[in-house]
């Protein structure tokens with residue numbers, strides 16, 4: 001266990017120099033205070049969880065203090081936003097403080113979001129509000145607990161600094177951890193600004209540090225791109241299987257590591273709705289729930305374009321062709337498991353599709369349906385769940401098919417079925433209204449709700465005593481909350 005001053009830095013990205021990032025110091029928040037910390041994330045840095053409660057913790061992650069070995073840098077990148085190219089973006093309100101490596105030898109970027117203005121702030125104020133910082137914190141840690149690849153969050157620091165959005169709010173900072181903060185947009189930036197040397201340097205950097213095994217391949221760059229395609233297919237399959245809607249899948253928000261990245265107006269589905277749009281500003285539904293699958297491929301094509309100086313167009317196209325089949329295989333595998341199936345049959349795809357269509361028509365709760373399906377034998381569970389469906393005849397037909405499929409699947413006890421299904425079907429999910437409750441309390445200075453919610457969501461598959469209120473459908477006020485982009 002380490003104290004805060006015992007972190008070991010090795011700032012590999014900063015060493016790439018001024019063509020890639022700019023030195024900027026964090027702008028401190030007034031009266032910084034700990035809102036919430038993740039013990040699990042602290043463990044990634046070998047940090048003693050007790051240090052979160054010390055004043056120096058809030059000072060460090062509230063921008064007042066800095067380690068001598070930290071080298072705070074704002075990274076430059078660009079990206080396609082809602083389909084159109086924006087030539088320059090960059091860290092407008094976040095700083096890479098440095099790279100820390102832990103005792104296991106893993107490197108973690110420390111990225112402080114909400115740290116003030118940088119050369120890339122454009123019209124923004126460089127700040128993040130408490131509301132959005134809490135949402136990013138909860139989402140990162142909740143996705144991780146569900147087994148979905150994601151950046152992590154160490155803590156949220158609140159303050160008395162006024163920040164203007166639609167109304168006056170308070171500034172906050174969230175400390176994000178990831179093995180890298182390099183985005184598709186980094187590659188696009190050097191490609192479109194026609195800086196082949198830096199682009200090669202960036203590609204070498206990513207290959208050496210994050211895809212070293214691709215060096216062994218005959219075409220290392222192509223192998224790396226293929227790996228990125230595979231990781232994205234797997235990540236998006238998990239989003240779809242668990243009902244996660246990202247909301248702003250611009251290429252500057254897509255990580256080169258295939259992890260969920262940059263949380264804004266995201267949402268988990270309450271009722272199943274394939275057409276759900278979580279981003280209030282996404283009028284066309286470009287990033288609707290079901291569109292995430294083709295958009296994943298669109299974003300990979302944008303990255304492929306930026307890699308054309310290194311890889312032939314034919315090879316890139318072939319690698320891109322892997323995306324959909326891989327996505328489908330991962331998705332179907334997860335959905336089979338959510339249905340409690342251990343074998344694969346040709347028709348499983350239509351079994352899943354049939355169920356989703358029924359759920360869509362009846363507005364059935366996506367999370368609770370699967371959890372309850374595993375509570376009992378297939379026969380008892382479908383008999384109980386039937387009441388949630390408007391088209392009961394349609395559900396009965398599906399249920400007959402499902403029971404027959406379960407019977408063919410294998411011979412196991414109800415106890416085994418429950419255990420297996422509950423291990424993949426969460427009871428607790430980060431519903432927007434739950435986040436909203438925690439935010440309202442935190443804005444009033446009470447951090448007990450966010451801490452409790454974080455705790456519950458860190459074990460989403462385990463039923464926790466006294467936490468029934470976190471496993472309910474949203475109340476009327478909590479359905480379809482409008483989450484704006486102004487974070």
Ligand code: AMP
Pocket residue numbers: 089090091092093094120121122123124125126127128248252253262264487
């Ligand atoms: P996002 O939609 O959060 O992914 O941000 C898109 C771009 O806008 C990034 O370059 C951000 O750094 C920048 N940005 C977002 N909010 C702010 C802000 N309040 N101040 C400065 N830059 C911002």
Ligand code: MG
Pocket residue numbers: 252253262
């Ligand atoms: Mg972003």
